[in-house]
Amino acid sequence: MRTTRTLALVLAFVLTASCAFASTLEDVTKRGYLKCGTHIENPGFSALDSSGNRIGFDVDFCRAVGAATNVDVKYTPLTSKERLPALQSGEIDLLSRTTTLTMSRDTNLGLDFTVVTLYDGQGLMVRKELGITKASELDGATICLQTGSTTELNVADYFRKHNMKFTPVVFDKQPDVRKAYDTGRCDVHTTDVSGLAAQRSLMEKPEEHIILPELISKEPLAPVVRHGDNQWGDIVRWTIWLTMAAEEKGITADNVDKMAKETKDPEVQRMLGVTGTLWQNLGLDKDAPVRIIKTVGNYGDIFERNLGVNTPLRLERGYNSQWNEGGLIYAPPFR
Template identity: 50%
Template sequence: MTPVLLMGLVLAVAACGRGERDAKTNVAADPDAQAQTAAPDFASPTLAAIKRRGRLNCGVHEGLIGFAYTDNRGEWRGFDVDFCRALAAAVLGNENAVRFVPLTGGQRFEALRSGRIDVLWRSTSWTLAREAQEGVRFAGVNYYDGQGFMVRRSLNLASAAELNGARVCVQGASTSELNVADWFRARGLEYRPVVGVNEEAVRAAYAREDCDALSADISALAATRTTLSSPEQHAILPDVISKEPLGPVVRRSDEAWTSIVRWTLNALILAEELGVTAANADQLAGESRDPATRRLLGAEGEVGPMLGLRKDWAKSAIKARGNYGEIFDRNVGPRSPLDLARGLNAQWNAQPAGQMYGLPVR
């Protein structure tokens, strides 16, 4: 290499180095560039609206035993209802500051989009199409379900594979209808769908014996069985034909509100793992030495204010209706008429293990 070429190369490398240093200096000194990389403020228009009105509007099932129903005094009760009350306690400090809005399957997403409700807690399966096309976001899973079949014991069936040629009651325009069609087609079996416009119509058709089997989420089948004149004469077959992750749904446009609903649900799941209950939450907040428990209950850290809530937001939610296990047992588990096993809804470290896993609150 000639001296002239060598000198040119040295000058070019030096110029590049100066250019990189100058660019870095300019970026560091440019306040607009810094603002573009800063984390956005955590602010929820939905939360602001709830605080102004002093009430949470929660969409629920119009009547499903164990999940959302009114008792003989007109009070709302059930698994999903308890989560609505816990959310109201978390954001407003009052579990009774909630208005329950009963919705059919066809009404639920429009009610969210229109702002009629703040959150939908109505046995709704998390699917790709719903997030992509309905303008909603799922904030988590509070019940891992699956679709199955209920039949009369007099048919003496042991498996859904024996339903070839059967009449199957199913709700129209639902994931249940699609799952039944997929399951029979994949196995080369024939069936005749008896489609109802809503869940009530489907249950009535099965009760009239218009069909041989009723197909729905297993939790819904268990609830339906309790309403029949002779529940013991009906059996839920062992076959599970789909995965149905059920959970709270919110509008797509408010990411901060999605996080608030997600972390409130998570707080109830984590509370069970940490042994925090409605009865001992106050005591543990004052006496526990476990950092995870203290953060959850607001005894240390600033977790609640990060979400725009009080420091004791999670403690309020837990004290309202109990931890996840308490809510499950009381409404759909062994302390309820449904008597459903925890199964996939057991804690991840239980024996046998389930899917419920408390994310770290820190």
């Protein structure tokens, strides 16, 4: 009798938990907008343009999910310390803020990382006038960094491994890190290489600073959702994968309508909702994929527009090239 009652209680708890965590799409649709957490200011990833509109690589993936669900997007600028608690508490529906996928974050915080959108690594930036050309010359350096991220641990690990000492100067906000470094309070500025490129672009004399060649960590960056809402996690994943597959298939914002009408490629037909019910199975309408691509373009468009060689960040594609071009960007089959 007691066993039966215990099983019933467990089942009731599981069903209650499932209901509690399975309503993000419903909440977003009812509310009429997606609450997306992102950077306060990180050029190329999330920043305000001259008209006051938020733009950037991370922002575009917020916009893509907004297009998938056919709602507006409202942004919540967050520091490194604030970002994960904001998602855990339900303050935001999605976190798209250069957040590194780690085992502890993915398994111990009630969160799920979705798809890696940028393969990055932590770097070290110094002034050219110091004459430093490699990380092994930084013994005794003063290093400016942001707290509440993997940055602190990576630096400590790297310097301990190489039997070197350093003095950390920590700040809660990335703009404060940049300002402290730019005014000479420390010898080194460290964060992800893409972040260093972004912060360098804001300095008074960007050409006077170099990013050393060594990467001291692996930093796979991915949008994050709350654990337990499988439908919402799948929507975010397949929205991102659609942009990646679209680049592989040559689909752009300019030609997506034509491709949807004229393509003979069975996979493209399924991707774009022309045949099958892949998108309806996620709880979306059949026009969702075309809407996504018309809003943000494909992955290559997103990268080049925000981070590429013709932007202030001047980043090469590198590992973020398509799988058939020597990179790691790879979307599963749409079938």
